[in-house]
Amino acid sequence: MRDFSEDTSALALNTATLGHNLEGFGAGWSVERVIDACAAHGLGGIVFWRREIGTRAVEIGNRVRGAGMEVKGLCRTPYIVGSERPDTWHDQTLASIDMAAELGTDVLTIVTGGTEPGTKGVLETRKILAERLARVTDHAAASGVRLALEPLNPMFGGNRTCLMTVRDALDVCEMARSDALGIAVDVYHVWWDTTLRESCIAAGNRIIGYHLCDWLEHTSDMLLDRGMMGDGVADLRAIRGSVEAAGYKGACEVEIFSRDVWWKAEPDHVLSKIVERFKTVC
Amino acid sequence: MRDFSEDTSALALNTATLGHNLEGFGAGWSVERVIDACAAHGLGGIVFWRREIGTRAVEIGNRVRGAGMEVKGLCRTPYIVGSERPDTWHDQTLASIDMAAELGTDVLTIVTGGTEPGTKGVLETRKILAERLARVTDHAAASGVRLALEPLNPMFGGNRTCLMTVRDALDVCEMARSDALGIAVDVYHVWWDTTLRESCIAAGNRIIGYHLCDWLEHTSDMLLDRGMMGDGVADLRAIRGSVEAAGYKGACEVEIFSRDVWWKAEPDHVLSKIVERFKTVC
Numbered sequence: 185m186r187d188f189s190e191d192t193s194a195l196a197l198n199t200a201t202l203g204h205n206l207e208g209f210g211a212g213w214s215v216e217r218v219i220d221a222c223a224a225h226g227l228g229g230i231v232f233w234r235r236e237i238g239t240r241a242v243e244i245g246n247r248v249r250g251a252g253m254e255v256k257g258l259c260r261t262p263y264i265v266g267s268e269r270p271d272t273w274h275d276q277t278l279a280s281i282d283m284a285a286e287l288g289t290d291v292l293t294i295v296t297g298g299t300e301p302g303t304k305g306v307l308e309t310r311k312i313l314a315e316r317l318a319r320v321t322d323h324a325a326a327s328g329v330r331l332a333l334e335p336l337n338p339m340f341g342g343n344r345t346c347l348m349t350v351r352d353a354l355d356v357c358e359m360a361r362s363d364a365l366g367i368a369v370d371v372y373h374v375w376w377d378t379t380l381r382e383s384c385i386a387a388g389n390r391i392i393g394y395h396l397c398d399w400l401e402h403t404s405d406m407l408l409d410r411g412m413m414g415d416g417v418a419d420l421r422a423i424r425g426s427v428e429a430a431g432y433k434g435a436c437e438v439e440i441f442s443r444d445v446w447w448k449a450e451p452d453h454v455l456s457k458i459v460e461r462f463k464t465v466c
Numbered sequence: 467m468r469d470f471s472e473d474t475s476a477l478a479l480n481t482a483t484l485g486h487n488l489e490g491f492g493a494g495w496s497v498e499r500v501i502d503a504c505a506a507h508g509l510g511g512i513v514f515w516r517r518e519i520g521t522r523a524v525e526i527g528n529r530v531r532g533a534g535m536e537v538k539g540l541c542r543t544p545y546i547v548g549s550e551r552p553d554t555w556h557d558q559t560l561a562s563i564d565m566a567a568e569l570g571t572d573v574l575t576i577v578t579g580g581t582e583p584g585t586k587g588v589l590e591t592r593k594i595l596a597e598r599l600a601r602v603t604d605h606a607a608a609s610g611v612r613l614a615l616e617p618l619n620p621m622f623g624g625n626r627t628c629l630m631t632v633r634d635a636l637d638v639c640e641m642a643r644s645d646a647l648g649i650a651v652d653v654y655h656v657w658w659d660t661t662l663r664e665s666c667i668a669a670g671n672r673i674i675g676y677h678l679c680d681w682l683e684h685t686s687d688m689l690l691d692r693g694m695m696g697d698g699v700a701d702l703r704a705i706r707g708s709v710e711a712a713g714y715k716g717a718c719e720v721e722i723f724s725r726d727v728w729w730k731a732e733p734d735h736v737l738s739k740i741v742e743r744f745k746t747v748c
Contacts, residue, residue, distance in 0.1 A: 267683065298683060298699070305701030306658060338658040339621030342683040342699050348658045376588060376620040376630045401549065401580060401624040406688060417580070417624050419587030 185421075185428055188436075188463055195462050196229035196256040197222050198395070198439035199236060202454060203447030206236070213451055215244055219251050225455040229256035231437050234283060241286035248288075255289040256435040257332070257393060263297025265313045265346060277320045285327040291392055292324070293332045293368055298343040309346040314359035321362035332368035332393045333357065339406050340373075350374060350383035350391075357390055368393030369427050370439065372410055375399050375418035381426040391430045396420070396466060397440045408443035412457060414465035424466065436466065467703075467710055470718075470745055477744050478511035478538040479504050480677070480721035481518060484736060485729030488518070495733055497526055501533050507737040511538035511717050514569065516562060523568035530570075537571040538717040539614070539675060545579025547595045547628060559602045567609040573674055574606070575614045575650055580625040591628040596641035603644035614650035614675045615639065621688050622655075632656060632665035632673075639672055650675030651709050652721065654692055657681050657700035663708040673712045678702070678748060679722045690725035694739060696747035706748065718748065 188194065197218075199206060205213050213221075215236055222230055230248055232255065237244060248255050261277045263269045270276065284292040300309045317331070324331050333353040336345035347353045350367055357365040367390050374380055376399075384391055398416030403409050413420055424436070438458050440446050446454050470476065479500075481488060487495050495503075497518055504512055512530055514537065519526055530537050543559045545551045552558065566574040582591045599613070606613050615635040618627035629635045632649055639647040649672050656662055658681075666673055680698030685691050695702055706718070720740050722728050728736050 304699055305660075305704060307660060307701075337620055339619060339685070339688065341658040342681055342685055352660065376623040378587075378589060378634065399624055403621070403624055406621065417586055419589075422587060 185425060186433070188466060190463070192226045192459055192462060193228035194434075194436050195227050195459065196231055196435040196437045197227055197455070197458070198231040198259070198437050199233060200259070201438055201440045201446065201458070202451050203441065203443065205447065205451045216247065219247055219253070221452060221455055223251035223253055225459050227253060227459070229254045229435050231255070231257040231259060231439075232287065233259045234280060237283055237287065241283050245286065245288040255287045256437060257289055257291040257293060258284040258287060260293040260295055261331075264294065264316050265300050265309050266297030266343060267301050268343060269297050274319060278323055281320065281324050281327050281329050284329045290329055291332050292329050293334055293393065295334055295336065295344060296346050298341065298346060306341065306346040310352070310356050311359065313346060314356050317356070317360045317365060318362065321360065321364040324364040325362065330364050330366045330392050332366050334368040334370060334393070335373055337373040349377055350380060350387055354383065354387045354390060366390045366392035368395060369423070370395035371418050371420065371423055372397050372399060375423060380423065381429060384426045384430040388430050391427055391432045392434065393437065394424070394427045394432060394434065395437045395439045396462075397438065405443070408441045410440045410442050412440060412446065413438070413461040420466050436462065438462070467707055468715070470748060472745070474508045474741055474744060475510035476716075476718050477509045477741065478513055478717040478719040479509055479737070479740070480513040480541070480719050481515060482541070483720055483722045483728065483740070484733045485723065485725070487729065487733045498529065501529055501535070503734060503737055505533035505535055507741050509535060509741070511536045513537070513539040513541060513719050513721075515541045516565060519565055519569065523565050527568065527570040537569045538719060539571055539573040539575060540566040540569060542575040542577055543613075546576065546598050547582050547591050548579030548625060549583050550625060551579050556601060560605055563602065563606050563609050563611050566611045572611055573614050574611050575616055575675065577616055577618065577626060578628050580623065580628060588623065588628040592634070592638050593641065595628060596638050599638070599642045599647060600644065603642065603646040606646040607644065612646050612648045612674050614648050616650040616652060616675070617655055619655040631659055632662060632669055636665065636669045636672060648672045648674035650677060651705070652677035653700050653702065653705055654679050654681060657705060662705065663711060666708045666712040670712050673709055673714045674716065676706070676709045676714060676716065676718055678718050678720045687725070690723045692722045692724050694722060694728065695720070695743040702748050718744065720744070
């Protein structure tokens with residue numbers, strides 16, 4: 185396994201971790217201020233959300249690289265299946281791919297959306313998902329962007345996802361038959377899955393993202409009560425071992441949705457804590 | 467598959483489905499009134515919770531059989547692992563086995579509890595669980611009671627369960643090496659698992675419980691927003707097909723925790739709806 189005790193170049197911040205501290209959420213940290221803070225704390229990269237980028241993708245990408253870091257990913261396409269899929273999903277997905285390319289990142293995350301109207305379970309939905317993905321993968325490949333299917337914790341089945349495990353995501357990659365498709369492994373979603381290691385090894389170089397946080401023993405809210413690494417029950421070293429057994433050498437992206445704890449903390453304190461925990465428990 | 471369109475003898479009520487309508491929760495339906503109503507609606511059985519039974523196990527069991535039904539199970543032992551395991555877990559578990567035997571049922575459900583203090587993930591906890599189960603299985607076997615390990619939706623990992631899939635539960639059955647151990651398959655917890663069928667077939671006659679409800683597309687509460695069969699996205703026929711492929715011919719136990727919908731409805735209306743949906747969509 186890689187040794188992070190001295191080297192934080194693999195550490196990336198998903199900006200959602202600063203939550204309400206960001207511009208538009210109250211405290212008003214601009215994208216530029218986030219970039220400078222990440223560089224000051226020694227991070228190697230940042231992952232943005234589309235709403236933060238607007239029409240400034242090239243400018244923001246250059247700013248990140250100018251600060252000595254890389255853009256490690258972009259969140260995310262609209263839902264591609266399920267009752268909350270927007271009519272504009274296809275155009276929005278192509279535009280998201282273009283935004284990722286302009287930012288200079290090669291990873292665009294996909295949360296799939298839930299069960300298709302008129303169907304039950306997840307199997308029919310996955311077939312439809314694979315068909316729809318096949319309509320955007322050529323553009324992704326031509327743009328040098330890979331699409332990271334993110335399996336979500338099964339509690340998000342129904343309206344948010346049809347992929348609950350790395351194995352599920354790999355099945356859809358294989359159905360859609362494109363090298364532009366990969367998988368993002370998020371601790372919060374997969375920590376409980378004791379078949380994870382074999383699924384990751386089967387996925388091999390399809391693994392193109394690794395997201396860090398922790399699962400709190402007493403999780404009080406499905407969406408907004410994620411824990412800081414080390415504060416929960418996930419076996420973080422074992423999970424990273426599974427991802428690295430697949431050959432993954434990319435970023436470790438910290439993504440903590442925490443309305444009542446970390447979103448209320450001062451952003452520099454959050455970044456300090458992330459670095460400390462990354463070096464010691466991840 | 468069994469045909470339920472005319473025959474509701476396999477249908478059982480888990481009393482929690484009537485929730486706040488029960489004695490002690492407000493509306494005040496006694497155990498006797500629940501038994502009579504289930505018989506009037508043509509159900510074949512009832513599953514009780516320990517708190518409803520007290521010292522009246524033999525009396526209540528006889529009352530159920532006198533009404534032409536069977537006691538199909540008892541909920542449940544205290545947690546056996548995790549930080550919320552009571553010091554009295556061993557004595558309570560033996561007493562629960564005795565209560566099940568006195569009720570005249572051969573199934574006692576176990577929700578395991580979560581990750582053991584001082585450990586991470588679920589693997590160490592499962593080993594400890596298997597060791598502790600081995601301390602109660604002889605008493606269960608001698609009492610003619612089987613212990614049904616119920617895997618829970620992964621959202622209940624951390625503090626409520628260390629078993630997230632039927633495969634996980636089977637692994638612990640095999641570690642503990644006792645025929646007194648079995649598995650309860652609950653739609654709410656496993657509907658998303660597309661490896662369910664193969665896991666059930668591997669489990670074979672370890673499958674000793676099948677719980678019905680539905681997973682609502684927009685589930686608003688982890689604990690108390692379960693859906694009536696047919697109102698959600700679970701593929702109920704496919705799940706029952708998996709259970710029956712394992713050889714299961716036992717009760718179909720309706721267990722719906724629904725604070726804002728079904729717990730507010732009149733119990734006779736709930737029972738009518740259950741029978742209608744059982745005949746048509748399960």
